Amino acid sequence: MGETTVKTSESRTTPSSPTVDGGRFARALRVRTPRRPRIWFEILLIAVSYWLYSLIRNAVPEQKAQALRNADWIWQVEHSLGLAFEHTVNQAVNSVTWLIVSMNYYYATLHFVVTIGVLVWLYRSQPGRYAAFRTVLFATTAVALVGYYLYPLAPPRLMNGQQFVDTVLVHHTWGSMASGNLKHMSNQYAAMPSMHIGWSLWCGVTIFLLAKAPWARILGLLYPTATLVVIVATANHFWMDAVGGVICLAFGFMVSYFWYGSRPHRLPRLVEPAASVPQGVPPGGPSPAPGTDQESAEQEKVSSGR
Numbered sequence: 001m002g003e004t005t006v007k008t009s010e011s012r013t014t015p016s017s018p019t020v021d022g023g024r025f026a027r028a029l030r031v032r033t034p035r036r037p038r039i040w041f042e043i044l045l046i047a048v049s050y051w052l053y054s055l056i057r058n059a060v061p062e063q064k065a066q067a068l069r070n071a072d073w074i075w076q077v078e079h080s081l082g083l084a085f086e087h088t089v090n091q092a093v094n095s096v097t098w099l100i101v102s103m104n105y106y107y108a109t110l111h112f113v114v115t116i117g118v119l120v121w122l123y124r125s126q127p128g129r130y131a132a133f134r135t136v137l138f139a140t141t142a143v144a145l146v147g148y149y150l151y152p153l154a155p156p157r158l159m160n161g162q163q164f165v166d167t168v169l170v171h172h173t174w175g176s177m178a179s180g181n182l183k184h185m186s187n188q189y190a191a192m193p194s195m196h197i198g199w200s201l202w203c204g205v206t207i208f209l210l211a212k213a214p215w216a217r218i219l220g221l222l223y224p225t226a227t228l229v230v231i232v233a234t235a236n237h238f239w240m241d242a243v244g245g246v247i248c249l250a251f252g253f254m255v256s257y258f259w260y261g262s263r264p265h266r267l268p269r270l271v272e273p274a275a276s277v278p279q280g281v282p283p284g285g286p287s288p289a290p291g292t293d294q295e296s297a298e299q300e301k302v303s304s305g306r
Contacts, residue, residue: 036271037123037130046119053141058187060148067152067189071159074238086156086232086239087164093233094165103230104173111196114223118203126210128271132256132264133206140198140252147244148190155191157235164235193244194237200227201249209265 078084094100115137122130157166167173200223207220231237256264 036127039123042119042123042134049138049141053145054186056145057148057190060145060152060187060190063152064154064189067154067191068158068160070151070192071154071156071238074153074240075156075159075162078238078240083239086235087162089229089232090156090164090167090235094167094170097171100167100233101171101173103233104168104171106226106230107196107234107236108173110227111199114203115199118206122206122210126269128268129210129264132260132262132267133202135256135259136249136252136264137199137202138252139255140202140248141195143251144193144195144198144245144248147193147248148187151192152189153192153241154189155236156238158188167234191237192241193248194231194241195245195248196227196231196237197224197242197245198248200224201246202252205249 075084078086093103119130119134119137122133126133156162156164204220204222204224207223208217211217211220228239228242231242232239253263260267
């Protein structure tokens, strides 16, 4: 009779503990299976997260003097690069009343409407990718708070002696928290990075990567481009604030990649249903039938005292 070999517990591999080649770094990149999002949880999560974001952003000390010095420095850097075009755009667009008023409302509303619309679209049509893209958005927004704390910055419209037009005040536009009666509800010196760019670029990239219709993908690319024009024309941001928003978005995609082990658009579009277990079968699987090799191995371990 040949020698019977029995695997010890150390040499067994179990399906519940997969091993990933490449060491600790590769294990950090293991793919997490997306779960089907729950509508009540997502609404609560987004509402609480935005409330915390607004609370923390507005709790940042305004540091007006430092914010104005930083604005002067950025303005000088843009001049040295030959790219200080904000004042020209602000003055030119302000001379066309219907256009600048439209941009004021664009700035005040689409920032929220389009972002929520893309989240709803993801939830309904791309549930397997929803959580990964939502993670990108949340990480982008969270890291922006670091910028508000470390680099207070006045928007161009609040600079001294540069003659930028505060278009909301001049045209009495409703809805913007950047000027007028609502300005005390928002930190006026948290312009770097621009989350109008961070969020709009998130929307644009998401639509471009996932939409099938060519016209939708084109609109996805045009949306952050139009937003850049709006934030400059209304004198709410320098173009360098937009660069800050792009960097924050890149960080958000990096966080999502490390968490899910894949780029968001490479994940399955739909969530696979969980495998059903027949009634009466224990979680570890059915018991081995008498006389099988597995039962013989277990009996041999018992008789040998292992």
